[in-house]
Amino acid sequence: MxxxxxxxxxxxxxxxxxxxxxxxxxxxxxxxxxxxxxxxxxxxxxxxxxxxxxxxxxxxxxxxxxxxxxxxxxxxxxxxxxxxxxxxxxxxxxxxxxxxxxxxxxxxxxxxxxxxxxxxxxxxxLLLKADKKLHLINFDDILFINSLGDYVKVYHNSNFLITYSKLSSLIERLPKNKFIQVHKSYVINFQKIDVIEGNHILIQENKIPIGQKYKSNFTNKLNSY
Missing domain, CATH: 3.40.50.2300 (Response regulator)
Known part of the structure; x- marks a missing residue:
């Protein structure tokens, strides 16, 4: 237990x-x-x-x-x-x-x-506090997470939540086998990728940049997938 x-x-x-x-x-x-x-x-x-x-x-x-x-x-x-x-x-x-x-x-x-x-x-x-409520979001339902300074925007299914947190703190709570940081402001659920086009990832209708600093790590994960 x-x-x-x-x-x-x-x-x-x-x-x-x-x-x-x-x-x-x-x-x-x-x-x-x-x-x-x-x-x-x-x-x-x-x-x-x-x-x-x-x-x-x-x-x-x-x-x-x-x-x-x-x-x-x-x-x-x-x-x-x-x-x-x-x-x-x-x-x-x-x-x-x-x-x-x-x-x-x-x-x-x-x-x-x-x-x-x-x-x-x-x-x-993932347990998140948003809108004066506690939300439990399935990791498998999360598409990607976008940093907004002192806040993060968590996209899940067709919805999103905004919670007070640094992206670095939230990353520590995510399973490493599912999520990867691809930009200083973005973490994605690797299994939700639809298209990779140049230096961008498409997840549903969302176009997410791949930062130069994170490209090598992303490529390695892609090759081993």
């Missing part, structure tokens, strides 16, 4: 202790760090691959909600708080679940099982 790397972000020692005990009781959860506030957590997220946050909402320096909204590529989140009035806003940012303190281990387990189901389904899918 896939292990889920998680961190606890809470400024109350008693809440930290309860969450630590609960996390240790679930064999697929791996606790990477207990953080006292969001600034500490941000450093962990920059250094570690984290799949899931247990995030208190009412904290010093910056609230859990504002912190989560500020993340460019946020992990899944389970909000934990003593204040029920935050529930609606929590779900507006696509929280996996919302735990109202004090909560039982059974209720905790329901929440983490939801996260596990999402991450398990994500094995052959």
């Amino acid at each position: 896939k292990k889920i790397n998680c961190i606890i972000i809470d400024d109350e020692p008693s809440s930290q202790n309860v969450l630590e005990q609960f996390v240790e009781s679930v064999d697929y959860l791996v606790l990477k760090k207990v953080c006292n506030h969001a600034i500490e957590a941000k450093k962990v997220l920059e250094e570690e691959k984290i799949d899931l946050l247990f995030l208190d909402i009412n904290m010093p320096l910056i609230s859990g909600l504002e912190f989560y909204k500020s993340l460019k590529e946020p992990p899944l989140v389970i909000f934990t708080t003593a204040y029920s009035e935050y529930a609606v806003e929590g779900f507006e940012v696509n929280a996996t679940d919302y735990l109202l303190k004090p909560f039982s281990f059974d209720r905790f387990l329901v929440a983490v099982n939801k996260a596990k189901d999402i991450l398990t389904q994500n094995g052959d899918k």
